[in-house]
Amino acid sequence: MKFFKKAAIVASCLLCAVSLAACGNSKGSKDSDTYTPKELTVQFVPSSNATTIEAKAKPLEKLLKKELGIPVKVSVSTDYNTIVEAMGSKKVDVGFLPPDAYVLAHKQNNAKAILQAERKQVVGEDEHEGDKNVDYYRSQILVRKDSGIKDLDDLKGKKIAVQDTTSTAGWIFPAVEMYKHGVNINKNGIKTAQVKGHDQGVLSVYNKNTDAAFVFQSARGLVKKDAPDVYDKVVPIYETKKIPNDTITVRGDMNGKWQKKISKAFKDVAKTKKGHEIISSVYSHEGYTDSKDSNFDVIREYGKTAEKLDK
Structure with missing residues (x-):
């Protein structure tokens, strides 16, 4: 009888533990966006010479710090995979990710694309700029x-x-x-x-x-x-x-309020004379517009076809 009493007690404790864990998980699923940065780390990918990009992008640190009220550190990764891994290991908070790298980061680490870049529409074979800003390129x-x-x-x-x-x-x-x-x-x-x-x-x-x-x-x-x-x-x-334009992506656990704050900061900085000069010289960005994950379904479709190249 003692054995059954002990077994019943253990079972009861396990049931409570499972119930508490379930409650904790339920709460965690709602409040999973818990990371609040004390210093924001922003990383670019090298679409051209990495050293040149870093020199051009560094002034963003002061402009973003003024908007966000916390220190900002800007750097350039060695390649696309490196920045995805850095965001997954929580060493980088914000990444300037091209579409496919974003899709990978979202799949692996639930990274979130909060903004898409806008560029001047490219017109003609001589590639002169049109009057319209667009969120795609080719x-x-x-x-x-x-x-x-x-x-x-x-x-x-x-x-x-x-x-x-x-x-x-x-x-x-x-x-x-x-x-x-x-x-x-x-x-x-x-x-x-x-x-x-x-x-x-x-x-x-x-x-x-x-x-x-x-x-x-x-x-x-x-x-x-x-x-x-x-x-x-x-x-x-x-x-x-058409290819969706580059993203500004945040790590998957970024606090929801901070996602909005970061989004607003980049939009506002892009509208200033100095900020626009920086983003234009680095990536030919004219500004930023809100983004969502479904915008990149075409990237996923092309990714599936790319898998056939080795077959």
Whole structure:
């Protein structure tokens, strides 16, 4: 009998413990956005020379500190994966993530895209800016005008400069759309050369180190100062469908009030003369608009197709 009494007591205690845990989990599910930063760490990804980006972005520290009332530390990651991992390990609070890196961060760590960048609409092959701000962009496949490469089929057996495989414009969209047109970047005798920064992609074609490059639309403008004839020598043979613009993403446990506060701070800073100069020089951003996760379903769709490239 003593055994059964003890067993009953243990069972009762376990039941209480489970009930309390359930209550705790229920509360946690509602209040999971619990992190309140005392110092905000903001990290950029290197779309061009990382050292140059950090120098340009550093002044954001003072502007954001003024808006948020806490110290802000700005840095540049080595690549897209590094910043996703840093946000997951809670070493970085806010990341300037391209769409595919955001999707990965959301899947792995429940990171939240609070803003999407707006850029000037790119018009014409000379890529001049239109009057309209848009929350999307496109990727291009560039070749030298004198290369003899006229269409996607001509890329078979060629060497292509690409970005990291998580890069939307520097890998996924052009590779997937090539695949949809019957050209597999992992087959068909194609070689790839990973470069760091879309400017380096343009220069690799310009300098004849590669036959083609995957870059974001208007990337040629990044090297125009060093290569004034780049628009004459390097031309696009293909342009992808619309890609959602870069995000400003916060770590998954960021306090809801702070999400709104950070969102407002970036919007307000972008409207100031100094703030606009910074975001424009770093990423060609004109400002920011509210975002939501469903905006990036197209990225998930392309990601699934990208998995077929190895099959």
